[in-house]
Amino acid sequence: MTTTVDVVRGTENQNVAIITLKNPPVNALALSLLRSFRENVQSAQDDDAIDAIVLRGENGIFSGGFDIAHLGKTTRGEKTENVSDFNEILTRLVENGKKPCVAAISNLALGGGLEVSMACAARVATRGAKLGLPELKLGVIPGFGGTQRLPRLVGLEKSLEMMLQSKEITSEEGARLGLVDEVVEDDGKSGNDRAVVEAAVRVAKRIANGEKQRQFSLTRTDKLPRDAKQTMGIMAVAEGKAKKIKAVLPHASYCVEAVKVGLEKGSAEGLRKESEMFQKAVKSPAAKGLVHFFFASRATASVPGITDQKLRPSEVKSVGVVGGGLMGSGIATACLLSGMEVVLKEIKPEFLQAGIQRIEANIGSMVKKGKMKPEKAKAIVGRVRGTLDDRDFANVDMVIEAVIENLDLKRKIFSTLESIVKPSCILSTNTSTISIAKCASEMRNPERLIGAHFFSPAHVMQLFEIIRVDQTPPQILVDTLAFSKKIKKTPVVVGNCTGFCVNRVFFPYTMSATVLVDLGCDPYAIDRVISMFGMPMGPFRLADLVGMEVGVHVGKNFIEDFPERVYESPLIPSLLDAKRLGEKTKSGFYSYDDRRKASPDMDAIAPFIENARKNRKVPLPGHPEQLGFSAQDIVEMIFFPVVNEACRVLDEGVAVKAADVDVASVLGMGFPPFRGGILHWADQMGAKKIYARLTEFGKKYGGLYEPCAYLTNCAHQGKTIAEGPNRARL
Template sequence: MSKALVHVFFARRAASKVPNVTDVGLKPRHIKKVAVIGGGLMGSGIATSLILSNISAATENNPLKQSVFSEIEKACPPHCISATNTSTIDLNIVGEKTSSQDRIIGAHFFSPAHIMPLLEIVRTEKTSPRVILDLLTVGKAITKVPVVVGNCTGFAVNHTFFPYGQGAHILANLGVDIFRIDKVISNFGMPMGPFQLQDLAGYGVGIAAGKVLGTAFPERTFSSPLVDLLVKGGRNGKTNGRGYYIYEKGSKPKPDPAVVAIVEESRRLTNIMPNGKPISVSDQEIVEMILFPVVNEACRVMDEGVIVRASDLDIASVLWMGFPSYRVHLFRPLKPRSCL
């Protein structure tokens, strides 16, 4: 336990040290004004985070990112950094209609943006070291822990962790009770199980991200109709008080018995239960079926050179997923091609 906590302590500090960026003598600029384009849940959270740190913020309606960046380039001075909060869109595509791709960078906040401490900074091959350093500095100024990653589908964090939800949905469609899955993962040390986490995040972004990741990685993507069935039934998680759980003001989330019929319909549609019967699994097997694919995906992320160091994924697992700091970490011992 103590070794794991020490590892997290030093990994958190190492995350902001980026080769050829923080070690080449550059000094960050003093950024005091930020414009936030988009006033939804994520945009308002980012604006709140900036305001609480005494950095000016402006929110507007959000058109398509390409046209926005093209208009930003026309309106802003040449030293302006163009950062996008997208979690799946290729940054090269976002900036292809601009002539200043060295100033385009990803600033991927995690919802709720004014509370979650992780900030995924996404660089392209054309992003300048100064822009990366400036965004690292802004991240620290607004009390975030920045992790610098490369540009790929899902970037480092969503790319690594998308199998987490996939494993849960496979188990559910194989006949394992969803509330048991959540309880087992919570008992392991996570703040909540994968289905309650989906409720908290809302289904819209998850559906959109799932389509992008499914297109990019079809050979290792499981297509579950469960979330679509929930949405069809008027459920959208915590945002409207009804998801896998029932959410009432002043009380803890309660498992919704009515969801059982929706899960059964999903099982009927996927038809993957052996001989039509639920599988029998231990609690340990549930943990392994959900977490081991995440470790394998982390190996792929490392092989592709998306991250600077494996400990950056440990920090992401703690600060975003809530992976317990006291456990031996998912990625601490990993080297490229060390998949399970």
């Protein structure tokens, strides 16, 4: 974590110091690097033999931004240095130093990396380099002058869009906007950034000898609106967008406030406000949650006792997919997009043709959105081969079964495939609910089968549940983890049980919502509260999206396996009986137009609600119309049972660690990432509070709410859920 200085000697006293950022893999701006950077820039500025300075990054990457590890310490309340104190490096030494500085950007300059480059007099970048200020994704704001320099370099409206949306742009767009002075062809991917450095040296020399005007970002006004009314209009729109999410994500408003102060009082005051707002943001619950999720999602591939064996993974180059339905075609698409060969198997020619067409449509949508060129799409689709014969899987590296949830069918498939595929082939099932052991029960070597649970749509959703049994060989698990990395998914390794991790943990979610309806709550009010909490949609809108028949089918598994802690409301089954299946029939809890826009339809569902209240299977206290629930009550009654089930998943060893459950909850069920995940949020609430409330709910409403032993002991022992209770006292 350092910087080094090389000097390019030239004629006529045109000597350029090249300062290299070194902190692999992305040259993050750690405090030790920033200290070294300050020393070397100061030295170059003081050296009379140096005429200009070029900044570059080691190994073909300029910088991925500020060191997130330091940010993590700050959000956890650990005593750390104020990173804004390093702003003077950029203002005093880089922007206003005697010698002009030029940034040689290869591959990417994000966050603090881009902020460093914006303090320079010019920026030269490789073609396709990614530029952006994504700090808001981590619950903070730019802290190295980004809120002041970006508006002055690309314009007010574009800068607010880039910051508030964490939007990345390419160097080509940066050149059009004025952020980049020159784009060079060197792609930098080989780690050789010679071309961009040479170009930056030329630009630096031209600035030093007066051939090119030196620009000072903080004093520029040419890109800012000249009309006060226009400025007010742009800021009003930005403030409106920020206020919509201010209740739970205040940092958007902090960012806008820093920009506003800079416009009204000048960049010096703007920098002071930015520092103040950065410190405020970094201490917020949202930053704590987002930073926790950032680290948790990058640690899921580490499995104690498995990945520490240092086994060498086998590369999956070809995949066989059994079933060409929506899930199978999505899985095939994900594999094709990652450069693999795919063999798609169906039982009838017309089914196979439909599966291929779905794959073509998936790839084609990327062309329509401008994300892929037609010729590339054609080449990708050309790597899929259809078949009706299992024997065409003989040489593939992995087989993923994606047929309907029928145990007998899955058993038959794997007993057949086991004798066809090569010994090193990974055999996997995409089942979402059926036991892996049951699927493998007719195999000669059942330990070969592993769960590979994609979430729909498989080529879009990031989460990938890997389900192992006690006998799963470490090599198969390591190979499957490597496969997940290749297809750019976030893996979560879990044990074998009903629902695995995501579906198991969240089965109380909709059940609790129906309890509330049976107690007199308006389902649309429940959905509004849960949406305001941060979920993409409420439980009843989700039920419509999934489909009533799917919800009832999946629910039966939990009713059979966990009868002591379920709540069986007649509400959803009665909608199923009435063929109100949800979006697919344009009617469920909501009604839908041709564009699938949902509209509340209380007149239609009121009879079903009334019937459910009259015929509920578990007696509930009080008259429904006399009970009242606050928004907080609704949140607790719906999510505390989810926390309770997550504790059971940890206690049983289904999940490796609490952070894995957090990642699964965010990526699999849409739990708001700014809350850090279901168990991170629970620990902010406190095990004692959750235990007390569940005990209260359990006495009134039954087993769905009764706290489990793990949670009970965490509460009694004063432990967090993440660290767990003392096992000896369980």
